[in-house]
Amino acid sequence: MKSFWTRFSYNRGAVIGLVILTLVIATAILAPFLFPQSPWKMVQRPFLPPFTQDGLPLGTDALGRNVLSGLAHGAYVSLLVGLVSTIVALAIGVPVGAAAGYFAGRTDDALMRFTEFFQTIPSFALAIVLLAIFQPSLTFVIIAISIVSWPPVARLVRGEVLSLRTREFVEAASLSGLGNLQIILRHILPNALPPIIVLASLMVAQAILLESSLSFLGLGDPNIMSWGYMIGAARTVIRTAWWLSFLPGMAILLTVLALNLIGEGLNDALNPRLTRKSE
Amino acid sequence: MTLLSIRDLSIALPLGADRLYAAKNINFDLASGEILCIVGESGSGKSMSANAVMGLLPQGVEPDSGSITFDGQSILDLSENELLKLRGSRISMIFQEPLSALNPLMRVGAQISEVFEAHGALTGAERRARALKLLDEVGIPDPEAAIRAYPFQLSGGQRQRVMIAMALALEPDILIADEPTTALDVTTQAQILALIEDLRKKRGMAVIFITHDFGVVADIADRVIVMKKGEIVEAGRAPDVLLNPQHPYTRALIDAIPRLTKTEPVEEVERAPLLKVEGLQKTFSTGSGTLFGKRRVVKAVQDVSFDLYAGETIGIVGESGSGKSTVGRCLVRLLHPDGGRVLMDGVDIAHMSGAELHAQRRKLQMIFQDPFSSLNPRARVSRILTEGMIAYGMPDKEAKAKARELLELVGLDETAMKRFPHEFSGGQRQRIGIARALALEPAIIIADEAVSALDVSIQAQVLDLLAELKERLHLSMLFITHDLRVAARICDRIIVMQKGQIVEAGPVNKVLHDPDTAYTSSLLEAIPGQDYERSLAAANKG
Numbered sequence: 001m002k003s004f005w006t007r008f009s010y011n012r013g014a015v016i017g018l019v020i021l022t023l024v025i026a027t028a029i030l031a032p033f034l035f036p037q038s039p040w041k042m043v044q045r046p047f048l049p050p051f052t053q054d055g056l057p058l059g060t061d062a063l064g065r066n067v068l069s070g071l072a073h074g075a076y077v078s079l080l081v082g083l084v085s086t087i088v089a090l091a092i093g094v095p096v097g098a099a100a101g102y103f104a105g106r107t108d109d110a111l112m113r114f115t116e117f118f119q120t121i122p123s124f125a126l127a128i129v130l131l132a133i134f135q136p137s138l139t140f141v142i143i144a145i146s147i148v149s150w151p152p153v154a155r156l157v158r159g160e161v162l163s164l165r166t167r168e169f170v171e172a173a174s175l176s177g178l179g180n181l182q183i184i185l186r187h188i189l190p191n192a193l194p195p196i197i198v199l200a201s202l203m204v205a206q207a208i209l210l211e212s213s214l215s216f217l218g219l220g221d222p223n224i225m226s227w228g229y230m231i232g233a234a235r236t237v238i239r240t241a242w243w244l245s246f247l248p249g250m251a252i253l254l255t256v257l258a259l260n261l262i263g264e265g266l267n268d269a270l271n272p273r274l275t276r277k278s279e
Numbered sequence: 280m281t282l283l284s285i286r287d288l289s290i291a292l293p294l295g296a297d298r299l300y301a302a303k304n305i306n307f308d309l310a311s312g313e314i315l316c317i318v319g320e321s322g323s324g325k326s327m328s329a330n331a332v333m334g335l336l337p338q339g340v341e342p343d344s345g346s347i348t349f350d351g352q353s354i355l356d357l358s359e360n361e362l363l364k365l366r367g368s369r370i371s372m373i374f375q376e377p378l379s380a381l382n383p384l385m386r387v388g389a390q391i392s393e394v395f396e397a398h399g400a401l402t403g404a405e406r407r408a409r410a411l412k413l414l415d416e417v418g419i420p421d422p423e424a425a426i427r428a429y430p431f432q433l434s435g436g437q438r439q440r441v442m443i444a445m446a447l448a449l450e451p452d453i454l455i456a457d458e459p460t461t462a463l464d465v466t467t468q469a470q471i472l473a474l475i476e477d478l479r480k481k482r483g484m485a486v487i488f489i490t491h492d493f494g495v496v497a498d499i500a501d502r503v504i505v506m507k508k509g510e511i512v513e514a515g516r517a518p519d520v521l522l523n524p525q526h527p528y529t530r531a532l533i534d535a536i537p538r539l540t541k542t543e544p545v546e547e548v549e550r551a552p553l554l555k556v557e558g559l560q561k562t563f564s565t566g567s568g569t570l571f572g573k574r575r576v577v578k579a580v581q582d583v584s585f586d587l588y589a590g591e592t593i594g595i596v597g598e599s600g601s602g603k604s605t606v607g608r609c610l611v612r613l614l615h616p617d618g619g620r621v622l623m624d625g626v627d628i629a630h631m632s633g634a635e636l637h638a639q640r641r642k643l644q645m646i647f648q649d650p651f652s653s654l655n656p657r658a659r660v661s662r663i664l665t666e667g668m669i670a671y672g673m674p675d676k677e678a679k680a681k682a683r684e685l686l687e688l689v690g691l692d693e694t695a696m697k698r699f700p701h702e703f704s705g706g707q708r709q710r711i712g713i714a715r716a717l718a719l720e721p722a723i724i725i726a727d728e729a730v731s732a733l734d735v736s737i738q739a740q741v742l743d744l745l746a747e748l749k750e751r752l753h754l755s756m757l758f759i760t761h762d763l764r765v766a767a768r769i770c771d772r773i774i775v776m777q778k779g780q781i782v783e784a785g786p787v788n789k790v791l792h793d794p795d796t797a798y799t800s801s802l803l804e805a806i807p808g809q810d811y812e813r814s815l816a817a818a819n820k821g
Contacts, residue, residue, distance in 0.1 A: 168653035171613050172715065175645055176667030177637055186666070190657040 007269040014265020020258035024251075028076035035069035039225040047241050061230070061244050062237055070225050071251055077226040078255065081142055081211040082204040088146035089207075090200060093153025098184050100154065101161025112158070115151045123148035127210060131219045138221045141214060145207050156199055160192035194270035198263050205259035212252050227252050282452055282485050283309040283332065288345035290327055290336065290509075301327040301340060302509045311452060312483040314476075316496045316517070318532065319506035320734040321705070325489050328506070329455045331355075332487070333372055334362040350452070368398050371446035375458040377438035381430040387414075387441050388426035394448040413444040418474060435599065436467035443474065447482075454478075455487045460495065464598040464761040469805035472499055491734050493536050494764075494808025497521055505529045521811055522818055535736040537764035538812065539791055539803075552586035553623070553755050554610075554643075554723055559583040560618035561605050579605040581779040583619070587723065592749060592756040594770030594787070596763055596802070602779040603759045607725045610757070611645050612636060623723075641671055641719035648728035650708035654700035660686075660711055661696040667718050685714040689744060706737035713744065717752070724749075725757045730765060742769055763806055767791050775799050 009015050037043070042064040043056065050059045050067075058067040100111040118126070127144045134140035164170060165188060173187050214220050215228030216235075227248040234244030288305040292298065302324035309315050317325040330336050332347055334354060347354040349370070357365070374380040382390060391410040395401045401409065407426070414422035417440040430438055439459060446454055456475065460468040476499055479486055490496060496503055500517040505528065513526040524530045561580040579602045587593055595603045609616040612628065621629040628639050647653035654663055664682035669675060683693045689710040700708055709729065716724055726745065730738040746769055749756055760766050766773055766787070773790040775783040775798065783796045794800050 168647040168649060169655040172645070172647060172653055172712075173655070173666070175611055175613070175640065176715070176719065177640055177670040178666060179670070182666075182670070186658070186662075187655050191655070 004269050008265050011261075011265040011268045013261040014268070017258040017261025017265065020254055021262060024075050024255050024258070025079065027072050028079050031069075031072035031076050035066065035072055037066075037069065039065060039069045039073040041065065047237075049241075050243055050247075058247060059243065061234060062241070067230075067244065067247060070230055071227070071248060073225045074227040074230060074248065075251065075255075077138070077224050078208045078211060078252070081138070081145065081226075082208040082259075085142045085145040085149065085207045085211075086200055086203045088142065089150040089203060090153055090196070092146065093150035094157050094189070094196065096150070097154035097157025097159075098161050098189060101158040102165055102180065102184055102188065104162070108158070111154070115154045118148070119151045119155075124210065124213065127214060128217070128219060131214060136219055136221055138224055141211060141220055144214075145210050148210070149203055149206060153196070153199060153203070156195060157192060160195060161188055164188045164191055194266075197270060198267045201259055201263035201266055205256040205263075208252065208256055208259075280311055281308045282311045282350060284348045285328075285332070286346050286348070288328070288331065288347060289343040290324070290331055291341055291343040293339040298509065300324075300343070300509050302331075302506075305345070305511060307504055307511070307514065309453065309485050309487065311485050312479065313501045314479060314486040314488055314499050315502050315504065316488045316490060316500035317504045317506060318490060318493065318496055320491060320532075320736060322508075323506040324509035325506050326457055327509075329372075329457060329487055329489055332453075332455065333366055333370060334359075335366075335372075364398070367394055367446075367451070368449040369451050370453045370455065371449070371451040372455040372457065373439070373442045373446050373459050375461050377435065377442045377462075378430060380442055381438060383430055385429070386426070387428050387430065387433070390441070391426075391445050391448060394445050398449060400449065409448070410444075413448060414441070416478075417441075417444045417447070418470070419444075434467075435463050436470060439463065439467075439471055440474070443471075443478075447478065450482065451484065453485045453487065455489070457489045458491070459488075461490070461492070465763065465802060465805040465807075466598055468495070468807065472807065475499065492807065493521070493533055493735070494806065494811070497808040497811030505532070522815060532736060535739040536808070537735075537738065537742070537762065537768045539764055539767045539806065550588055553589045554587040555622040556586070556606075556610070556619070557584050557622070558619035559606065559609055559616050559621065559629070561602075561609055561614060562617050578779050580609065580616075583776075583779075583781055585774055585781070585784065587755050587757060589722075589755055590749075590753055591772065592758055592770045594758045594760060594766035594773045595776060596760055596766050596773060597776035598802075599761060600778075601776040603761075603776050604727055605779075606776070607645065607727045607757060607759050611643050611725055612640065613645075641667075642722045644716040644719055644721040644724055646709075646712050646716050646724060646726040646729040649732050650705045650712060651700075651732075653712050654708055656700055658699075659696070660698055660700070663700070663711065664696075664715055664718055667715065671719060681718065682714075685717055686711075688717070688748070689714045704737075705733055706741060709733060709737075709741055710744065713741075713748070717748070721754070723755045723757065725759070727759045728761070729758070731760065731762065738765070745769060763791060763802060775802070 043066050044053065044060045044064050046060055046062050046064045048056060048060040051057060052059065056066055058071070061067055096111050096115065100108040127148045130144040130147060131140060134144070170183060170187050173183050211220065211226065212228030212231070215226045216232040218232060220226055220229055230248040231245050234241065238245050285305055285307050289303045290301040292301050305328050307315070317328065319325045327336065327340070331342055332354065334357065342355055388407060388410050391413060392406040395406045395409065410426055411422050414425050419425045419437055419440050425433065433441065460471050463471065472495065475486060478484060488499065496517065503515065503517050503520040504511055505513040505520065505526065507528050513520060513524065513529045520529065521533070524533055559580055560582065563577045563579050583606055585593065595606060597603045605614065608614040610621055616629045619629060620627045623639065623642060626639065628636070631639060661679060661682055664685060665678040668678040668681060682696065686693055686695050691707060691710055700711070703711065730741050733741060742765065748754065758766065758770055770787050772785065773787050774781055775790065777798050783790060783794060783799050790799060791803065794803060
């Protein structure tokens with residue numbers, strides 16, 4: 001465990017990413033306490049620029065709502081969507097990939113054709129279609145994002161499992177009389193974990209971007225303040241009040257960047273042989 | 280004439296390694312036309328010393344003091360660019376695993392030409408002509424075809440020949456060979472050794488040959504250096520070191536060489552065979568044979584039949600690709616045999632599946648070749664040992680107690696239970712693998728090249744352990760190996776396989792000392808160090 005942290009902190013970008021992400025998480029958790037009022041509530045005159053009024057450090061938007069409060073509450077939504085949809089996507093992708101890789105043959109063919117069916121449709125278009133069919137609530141946004149983002153997980157897990165299942169320790173486990181499920185759960189998946197963790201960290205970032213894009217197009221949950229919605233609402237006034245798009249945009253940029261940096265750091269820490277020549 | 284001279288060389292390891300120096304106070308000279316063997320167990324610093332000569336030390340490992348003088352230049356003071364000029368043209372190197380040392384996506388001819396290209400020698404057409412000549416010189420049949428082949432299309436021995444051709448391309452003064460025959464089977468090994476010997480004579484090239492096998496040393500060395508934990512413990516002319524070793528470590532290494540000695544014949548008792556294999560068949564096919572390419576069919580095992588009696592050890596020997604491992608895998612049902620019967624206690628297990636197979640499987644267990652990939656790196660030893668017993672319904676606590684007994688049985692401490700596989704050495708890992716195979720109280724153990732990946736001295740210990748366990752637990756064993764010396768040490772009967780078929784079978788003393796077939800004789804002749812064995816035996820008598 002100690003060496004894990006040494007290797008992780010060896011990558012300075014990853015540490016910076018972790019600091020940014022911690023700040024975002026703290027903001028998301030503290031948002032209801034720092035800004036107990038609804039972020040939808042009008043508090044001042046519209047288009048108040050940042051740093052002009054005490055108590056409203058980032059000013060107000062087109063309807064006189066507190067921008068800082070919106071960003072804080074939006075952080076909660078973004079992280080929730082990112083995290084939950086990634087977990088759901090892993091829950092679909094890992095079993096599909098593991099079954100395809102382990103049983104090979106026809107099972108593999110069937111499962112991979114099914115996966116390709118999803119991969120051939122552009123993921124953003126599919127998400128839009130799904131949300132047009134469902135009602136736009138937070139739950140369905142998460143479901144739509146999960147449905148479009150599990151295929152890469154399945155393919156990655158399949159590849160890992162394919163190479164692990166011919167290893168001698170897996171053969172030894174089957175000689176010890178272990179069942180297929182036990183072999184997959186106890187011998188194969190733990191060894192396939194490092195790349196899955198790295199992919200998952202990048203998927204959280206991807207999901208946040210997807211959610212923002214959907215909200216930008218007005219397909220998000222109309223009752224929830226999110227970063228994408230804020231940018232979408234401010235796009236008509238971008239020439240007169242550019243900061244209304246810029247600030248949530250920066251929030252998205254920093255969070256996604258942080259997650260990517262962390263993913264890279266995790267990769268260094270979990271696959272030490274790939275990054276440095278010798279152990 | 281001294282070509283290379285190393286004085287007081289010490290190579291420091293990064294902090295936190297198991298010792299301070301990879302190699303310490305190394306001194307030796309190499310004259311042109313001489314073969315110098317560096318012998319030692321893995322981790323003795325023998326490869327590091329050779330890599331220092333090439334200026335190819337891994338990151339974080341640096342020469343600390345001393346000097347390497349090659350042809351009047353001090354190698355340690357050269358810049359990277361000057362080293363580049365030296366490498367390949369004046370000093371070149373061949374490695375243990377030719378498959379990973381060759382680029383899998385490049386044709387053999389292009390890889391050889393690249394050596395000339397890197398040093399700006401010759402024109403395109405000349406390079407090709409030279410590549411052809413080199414391939415011919417290293418004894419590759421049909422160089423015209425080989426030059427267009429990809430590495431995977433060649434056999435292990437041919438790949439090593441290609442590596443040697445590349446190393447020889449610019450006519451170097453020194454060839455460093457790092458365990459070049461360890462991954463090859465005996466007959467191929469003998470051919471490669473003959474090739475190196477021959478090239479040395481023809482070209483007057485000096486060779487540094489790194490190995491852990493004293494048999495190989497006896498066959499080719501002019502001088503020998505024995506290394507232990509980074510230090511030279513003994514050095515001298517080959518006959519002196521081999522026949523009159525001074526240092527106890529050298530003596531231990533020499534004693535550890537498995538020998539083709541005759542064993543006490545076991546008395547033949549009529550009894551029912553424990554395992555009866557009848558007409559076993561297995562065919563592999565690659566390519567679909569429909570749209571793209573021809574369907575390639577390999578008959579890996581053809582009509583193999585034998586009986587295994589209780590308390591007996593049968594050795595299956597043969598070159599790589601002879602189908603010996605496939606037989607073992609079919610018996611434990613890691614592969615489905617295509618035909619034939621495997622009768623255990625009168626029941627055919629060759630075509631069982633599901634619950635029936637589960638019930639029979641525990642009687643037949645396997646010890647694997649590679650102690651590094653046969654243990655799950657993310658599982659503690661206690662889980663590795665107990666999970667089979669738990670899968671067969673033993674309560675958790677009982678299984679743990681049994682696992683402790685097993686560890687003691689194979690000579691490990693019970694503190695090993697809480698540790699992960701990477702905390703053990705190769706020999707210790709193989710002991711854990713043996714304990715796992717014994718956990719289900721099998722009647723038959725199949726050992727697939729179980730000691731091939733180990734150093735000679737460790738090999739001897741593991742073989743002793745297997746022999747002792749067999750005696751104590753009344754096991755029958757099927758010992759699959761390419762090394763006849765190992766087979767001689769542990770087996771009662773020997774089956775020789777070639778191209779999927781049994782060519783000879785019989786008691787060990789008969790097969791190894793009075794073989795009926797030419798193939799077995801050729802395998803026996805290929806064993807390294809036979810002249811040395813004879814002179815050693817003569818010295819002991821006199």
